[in-house]
Amino acid sequence: MNRKEFIEKLGVGAAFVLTSTCLGSCTRDRADPIKDLDFVIDLTLNKFLELNNFGSYIIEDQVVIARSITGEYLAATLICSHEQLSQITYSDIEGAWLCTAHGALFSEGGEGLNANGSKGLQIFNTEMNGDLLRVFS
Ligand code: FES
Structure with a gap:
């Protein structure tokens, strides 16, 4: 050679x-939907006190848990369906899920509200039992 x-x-x-x-x-990689999610948080613990405020959110176990602007407890995956970045937040201005990476916007029920959000967002169920909030798929 x-x-x-x-x-x-x-x-x-x-x-x-x-x-x-x-x-x-x-x-x-495309984020696979999270299956078999089931955990409980104690809302009296300091790290969850933020959820006393309407329009606020916390992140726990790759899940964004929000207190909606109307006071409901909501939960969604942290991973955005646009480019799978872990940047989902809850916007108290929009009253919707917002990805801070490229602005994907999703309704509280997970429907896409703009082009970057067109693939929707995985939403989890929530259930209150006293001061305990269960988050489950
Ligand atoms: S990764 Fe969320 S908008 Fe692009």
Whole structure:
């Protein structure tokens, strides 16, 4: 093998390595829906006191738990359906789920309200029992 052949061969190999590396790390996996989610939080604990305020939210176990602007307890996945970034919040201005990455907006029921939110958002059930809030799929 002469030098030219070596470089040509290296170029193809390097391109393959770069391509396969990028495909492996540049492609984001589509988030699978969370199944069998079921946990309880004690709303009297300091870390959950924020939920006393209408329009606020906390994050627990990859779930965004919100107190809606009308006082309901809501829960949604933290992972946005747009590009699978963990940036879902609850917007007290919109009264909706908002992804801070690219502005995807979802209704409280998880329906997409703009183009980036068009794939919808996984929503979980909530149930109050005294001071305990159960979040489940
Ligand atoms: S990842 Fe949420 S809007 Fe893009």
